[in-house]
Amino acid sequence: MRAHEAGALHGNDAAPTWLPYPSDVNTLIDGLWSRTTRRTEDGAVEVGGVSVARIAEEVGTPAFVLDEDDFRHRARAFRDAFAEAFRPLAxxxxxxxxxxxxxxxxxxxxxxxxxxxxxxxxxxxxxxxxxxxxxxxxxxxxxxxxxxxxxxxxxxxxxxxxxxxxxxxxxxxxxxxxxxxxxxxxxxxxxxxxxxxxxxxxxxxxxxxxxxxxxxxxxxxxxxxxxxxxxxxxxxxxxxxxxxxxxxxxxxxxxxxxxxxxxxxxxxxxxxxxxxxxxxxxxxxxxxxxxxxxxxxxxxxxxxxxxxxxxxxxxxxxxxxxxxGRAIAGPSTQTLYTVGTVKDVRLGGPHHRVYVSVDGGMSDNVRTALYDADYSCLLSGRVSEEQPEVVRVVGKHCESGDIVVKDEYLPADVRRGDLVSVPVTGAYCYSLASNYNHVPRPPVIAVKDGEIRTLIRRETEEDLLGLDVG
Missing domain, CATH: 3.20.20.10 (Alanine racemase)
Structure with a gap:
């Protein structure tokens, strides 16, 4: 009998044993976020001095948001650490x-x-x-x-x-x-x-x-x-x-x-x-x-x-x-998404699954499907006083395995229009990005000192159609 495309992930609403119940679902966990990431007084996440709300308004979503200071700090840290350790040798x-x-x-x-x-x-x-x-x-x-x-x-x-x-x-x-x-x-x-x-x-x-x-x-x-x-x-x-x-x-x-x-x-x-x-x-x-x-x-x-x-x-x-590569680029970047459909799927008895759909997916992060990778995420456009709830963040593609974050706690009031950030997406996410379902690839923007700079522009439908010469 053929297994379900989502494998063992299908139909299980219990949090994995490694995922701790958060004392505050709004907290930025140390180590997951780039060095300039913080929450501002209005509750929105800010990186490189730029609010995710501003990024969503000016650039749109989904978008890869690269913290330039973080990337360059990590590169220099590896350069200096290995130079110092091997200095007495060759x-x-x-x-x-x-x-x-x-x-x-x-x-x-x-x-x-x-x-x-x-x-x-x-x-x-x-x-x-x-x-x-x-x-x-x-x-x-x-x-x-x-x-x-x-x-x-x-x-x-x-x-x-x-x-x-x-x-x-x-x-x-x-x-x-x-x-x-x-x-x-x-x-x-x-x-x-x-x-x-x-x-x-x-x-x-x-x-x-x-x-x-x-x-x-x-x-x-x-x-x-x-x-x-x-x-x-x-x-x-x-x-x-x-x-x-x-x-x-x-x-x-x-x-x-x-x-x-x-x-x-x-x-x-x-x-x-x-x-x-x-x-x-x-x-x-x-x-x-x-x-x-x-x-x-x-x-x-x-x-x-x-x-x-x-x-x-x-x-x-x-x-x-x-x-x-990953150790420099990975933690420097978060992917910013906008929430669309939020679906509470009843599986019979007490079991259920909350699916939070975002406007990207496996076309901008195929690592979950390809490597069974585990990611985290955060409600980044605001803070919430609601209780944490285990959700599954999924994309918009026609695949049951189109999963961005398999299990994470988000506030129970997550809703359409909310901004959600997935950290540590700087390595292999854009590099492996595709146009599956004819979805244009997101932009990569760098943020530093309150400024936004486009490194790779967002693809358009015109880009996709321009390749179709048949």
Whole structure:
């Protein structure tokens, strides 16, 4: 018998055990909201000195509201924490993972704040180059790079191409030969370490599409081939173990396995690998069940791991780099919605479900449907004295699984026209946005010092129809 599309979520009105009953349903929970978010005297939420009521009036809803001060503070915090922790060793660089969220303004912020930029498609590379991002501070990822993407990256002088397969070694070597240059490459290796997270974003176990496996000698063979290639320069190894990781345990095992390969290359090929990229995947707080680490704790913990493993293997400590994306972009942004239908569905006996429908949904946040992600939300346009009630916030799309927030407490008097904010939507929400049901994608606006600036404009029906040339 086929399961209901909403799965185990269907027909259960009890609050999950991790969701605490709020003493005040109007409270902004620490850790969920960006650094300038607060409630004003009239009860409305304000971010960057701008009330959500003003945003709704001037920009409309739904809208991604990015706190510029928060984003840039987090970027600098990671930059400084890793620089300080690895200063006694061989140093460290931080690359912002553009796949989390990228636009021209963000690329410029990242460049101004001294981070590198990690891109994984020709489109992301195009955004970076148009923003004037220095090519030597760009890393190009991707498990299936086209010849055009490789050529454009080399012509732009990217600092490194992260090679993902044996076939790609030949492709990059051929394009570099055609252009008359040597391409700086890193080899992405899979260590067999699986991050403790949702299966589809745990990217280091063996049964997956990314990287060169340490098992069976594939990664070692890749090193041998790159060293033998006339137009390639091996600058280091790359390892990424997953996403939404809250501690350094997985990094300890992964680093050891990558460094074992470094030692093997030294002993058997007489070559010293001087750089190591340990990826990103640092977790954020989406709701009260999450307890992310600080940049300082992550940096010091990983620095200790790398130093210890290198000492045991009698290796010089390599220069290390990291690629946080979600941990910078995620908490900086909230999505502002307007409530439409509020429906109390009686399920028989005492059971019922309150559905609060908003004017967006899985077209602007598919992570709940894709990853079973849990989000929080807040009545943001006003405060209420009514009792808290567990609701399910859903979108406007023709899917039973179109759920934005599976379970959260909102005031019992939530009604049509209310403003609701969902925090921590800065990573992968706009990046994964679609036009499902021909719904135009929302804008991304930046707020700072009482000013609103559009980073990405709202799509229109004209935009959608303009692509339909049939």
């Amino acid at each position: 140093g460290a660089d931080v690359y912002y993972a553009g796949k989390a969220f990228l636009c021209g303004a963000v690329a410029r912020w990242v460049e101004e704040d001294g981070l590198g930029l990690d891109v994984c498609t020709g489109g992301e590379l195009a955004v970076a180059l148009r923003a004037g991002f220095p090519g030597e501070r760009i890393a190009l990822h991707g498990n299936n790079k086209s010849l055009a993407e490789i050529r454009r990256a080399l012509e732009a002088g990217v600092g490194r191409i992260v090679v993902d397969s044996l076939d790609e070694i030949d492709l990059v070597d051929a394009v570099a030969a055609e252009l008359g240059l040597r391409a700086a490459v890193m080899l992405r290796v899979t260590t067999g370490v699986e991050a403790h997270t949702h299966e589809f974003i745990a990217t280091a176990h063996e049964d997956q599409k990314f990287g060169l496996s340490l098992t069976g000698g594939t990664a070692f063979e890749a090193v041998r081939r790159v060293l033998a290639a006339e137009h390639l320069e091996l600058v280091g190894l790359h390892s990424h173990i997953g996403s939404q990781i809250f501690d350094t345990g997985g990094f300890e095992v992964a680093a050891r396995r990558v460094l074992d390969l470094v030692a093997q290359v030294r002993d058997e090929l007489d070559h010293t690998i001087t750089q190591l990229d340990l990826g990103g995947g640092f977790g954020v707080m989406y709701n009260t069940q999450h307890t992310p680490s600080t940049p300082e704790a992550l940096a010091s913990g990983i620095a200790g791991i790398v130093e210890k493993q290198c000492h045991e293997l009698e290796l010089e400590v390599p220069h290390v780099s990291f690629e946080p």
